[in-house]
Amino acid sequence: xxxxxxxxxxxxxxxxxxxxxxxxxxxxxxxxxxxxxxxxxxxxxxxxxxxxxxxxxxxxxxxxxxxxxxxxxxxxxxxxxxxxxxxxxxxxxxxxxxxxxxxxxxxxxxxxxxxxxxxxxxxxxxxxxxxxxxxxxxxxxxxxxxxxxxxxxxxxxxxxxxxxxxxxxxxxxxxxxx
Numbered sequence: 031x032x033x034x035x036x037x038x039x040x041x042x043x044x045x046x047x048x049x050x051x052x053x054x055x056x057x058x059x060x061x062x063x064x065x066x067x068x069x070x071x072x073x074x075x076x077x078x079x080x081x082x083x084x085x086x087x088x089x090x091x092x093x094x095x096x097x098x099x100x101x102x103x104x105x106x107x108x109x110x111x112x113x114x115x116x117x118x119x120x121x122x123x124x125x126x127x128x129x130x131x132x133x134x135x136x137x138x139x140x141x142x143x144x145x146x147x148x149x150x151x152x153x154x155x156x157x158x159x160x161x162x163x164x165x166x167x168x169x170x171x172x173x174x175x176x177x178x179x180x181x182x183x184x185x186x187x188x189x190x191x192x193x194x195x196x197x198x199x200x201x202x203x204x205x206x207x208x
Contacts, residue, residue: 070142076105078138078155079112087116089124092172098148099171100140100179102158107135116172116180118163119208126205142178143185159200162186166196177203 081101085094094101094116102121103112105136115121118139125134137158139151149167156179163177164186177193186197198207 040150076110076136078103078113078152080152081114086115087120087172088113089120090117090173092116094172097172099169099176100142100150102137102139102179103155104135104137104158105135106130118177119171119173119175121158122203123162123205123208126203126208139179141181141185142189143180143182156181161200163198163200163203164190164193164195165198165203167193169193177207184203 081094083095086092087094094114097116100118102115102118104115104121104125105112113124115124121137121139124130125137134160138155139158139161140152141154141161141196142150144154145151158179161179161181162183162185164180166175166189169178170176178186178189178193180189183197189195190197
């Protein structure tokens with residue numbers, strides 16, 4: 031009797047695992063697991079990259095290395111390639127465009143408290159959303175007036191005291207300021 035029960039159980043298991051419903055559920059589970067892996071890759075934070083000789087500004091096409099002042103970089107949620115900008119002004123012009131505003135993921139700018147104005151160092155990129163900006167200073171960048179970027183508010187305030195302008199956090203920068 032015990033063998034009969036085991037044989038019936040085994041036949042029931044075989045029917046279940048060969049059924050279209052079971053195969054469909056397994057497929058959905060595997061698809062869901064693979065989507066989780068892709069999502070976590072897509073959510074990975076991409077770092078700032080070095081400005082190379084000959085890099086062109088994504089917005090205006092000018093050679094980035096030919097100009098003083100802070101530069102910027104950003105990644106869109108849908109692309110793996112970095113977009114580089116010859117100035118923070120061009121970066122914000124792109125960033126604040128309604129077409130791109132919600133597509134941007136990572137954004138980087140130079141911390142000008144740690145980098146020379148004439149040739150910002152790529153080792154001093156910071157998260158642009160955490161930075162402080164001086165708008166309206168006498169210091170110029172690739173496109174004339176630019177936004178001086180700093181990792182600390184105190185550094186931005188010291189810069190504004192020396193070169194003029196007003197200090198703003200990232201979220202308060204608007205197209206009218208550019």
